[in-house]
Amino acid sequence: xxxxxxxxxxxxxxxxxxxxxxxxxxxxxxxxxxxxxxxxxxxxxxxxxxxxxxxxxxxxxxxxxxxxxxxxxxxxxxxxxxxxxxxxxxxxxxxxxxxxxxxxx
Numbered sequence: 508x509x510x511x512x513x514x515x516x517x518x519x520x521x522x523x524x525x526x527x528x529x530x531x532x533x534x535x536x537x538x539x540x541x542x543x544x545x546x547x548x549x550x551x552x553x554x555x556x557x558x559x560x561x562x563x564x565x566x567x568x569x570x571x572x573x574x575x576x577x578x579x580x581x582x583x584x585x586x587x588x589x590x591x592x593x594x595x596x597x598x599x600x601x602x603x604x605x606x607x608x609x610x611x612x
Contacts, residue, residue, distance in 0.1 A: 521612070
């Protein structure tokens with residue numbers, strides 16, 4: 508997502524690692540990343556078993572066969588500290604995410 512890409516240094520400054528996870532195939536993810544001019548953060552594939560990670564985090568929409576757009580902040584101990592779920596067409600608010608990261612300092 509372009510908003511995350513443009514704020515990568517700010518995320519790093521808050522000791523955070525941005526990781527994208529998509530239920531699309533590796534080939535589709537690669538094509539999408541290339542269409543954006545590349546990504547400077549990892550984009551992981553949750554294609555098979557289809558949406559297994561999304562299911563584990565409770566954001567897989569069984570009826571639609573896809574995941575919701577979601578942001579999770581997970582601390583160094585592996586505890587989920589923040590969840591923000593959007594409809595697929597909505598973009599997360601990067602400033603809100605950064606504010607939540609600030610709270611963990």
